[in-house]
Every structure is written in structure tokens, then in C-alpha cells.
Amino acid sequence: MFWNLFPSHDDKLPWPGTQADFIKIIDLCTAFNIFTFNDRRATTHEIAELFMNVFETDISPYPDFHSMYTAIKPDMNTGEIATKMLEIIEADQFLDNVLEGSGVVPSEEEQLERLIFNFIVHEFIDRLSKFVTFKK
Numbered sequence: 001m002f003w004n005l006f007p008s009h010d011d012k013l014p015w016p017g018t019q020a021d022f023i024k025i026i027d028l029c030t031a032f033n034i035f036t037f038n039d040r041r042a043t044t045h046e047i048a049e050l051f052m053n054v055f056e057t058d059i060s061p062y063p064d065f066h067s068m069y070t071a072i073k074p075d076m077n078t079g080e081i082a083t084k085m086l087e088i089i090e091a092d093q094f095l096d097n098v099l100e101g102s103g104v105v106p107s108e109e110e111q112l113e114r115l116i117f118n119f120i121v122h123e124f125i126d127r128l129s130k131f132v133t134f135k136k
Contacts, residue, residue, distance in 0.1 A: 012056040013127065020074045022048075022057055027074070028082060035132065044069070054127045
């Protein structure tokens with residue numbers, strides 16, 4: 001059923017969250033200096049433009065990202081978002097470590113969720129690679 005998850009490879013992926021979620025992920029990428037542009041740190045607006053090349057993002061009623069960015073105040077700051085993400089990752093790793101070798105396996109639903117998540121991440125990276133070069 002994976003063939004129905006995404007539009008064709010030439011189309012943009014639908015953004016699954018809210019406008020505030022979009023701003024949060026852009027702020028997080030900016031704060032952690034994930035992207036560089038011409039050997040300098042990419043700006044928030046450059047990162048947003050990059051993501052908008054990959055995701056179909058509804059910014060209405062705003063004319064552009066800058067207007068949306070200045071109008072919407074996310075409910076968490078970047079530090080809180082990063083902390084929450086790290087807590088989720090650590091909890092998942094802890095659970096995996098506890099279950100490893102115990103004979104207990106995640107439910108079929110959990111396994112399917114992880115498979116779909118990994119598929120989405122790989123699809124995102126593949127599409128993003130049209131616009132950026134990844135360093136190892």
C-alpha cells in the first residue's frame with residue numbers, strides 16, 4: 001500500500017502539521033545549524049524556502065513565509081522543542097534496549113508505524129537531496 005502514501009516523485013509532499021508546526025521545525029533547523037548556504041549558516045527564511053520546495057505548505061492567508069513567521073507565535077520555544085524531541089528519542093531507545101533479547105516484540109501496529117515513519121523519512125531525504133548536498 002506504500003504506493004498511495006505519496007504523490008508522484010515530482011510533486012511536493014503534503015505538510016502534515018499546522019503552520020505553527022512548520023515554523024517550529026524551521027526554527028529547530030536554524031537553531032541547530034543543520035543547513036549551511038555558501039559556507040555560512042543558513043537563515044530561517046532560506047531553510048523555509050528549502051522546505052517549501054519539498055512540502056506543499058499552506059501559508060494562507062499570508063502572502064509569504066516572512067509574513068506568516070512574524071504573525072504566528074509557536075507555543076514552544078526552540079529549546080523546549082529540542083528537549084521534547086530528545087526525551088522521545090531517549091524513551092524509544094530505552095524501550096528498545098529493554099525489549100531486546102526479552103522475547104517481547106512490538107505489536108504489529110507499532111512495527112507498521114515504525115516502517116511507515118522510516119519510509120517517510122527516506123522519502124523526505126530523497127526529495128530534499130534535489131536541493132541540498134548532504135555531508136557525511
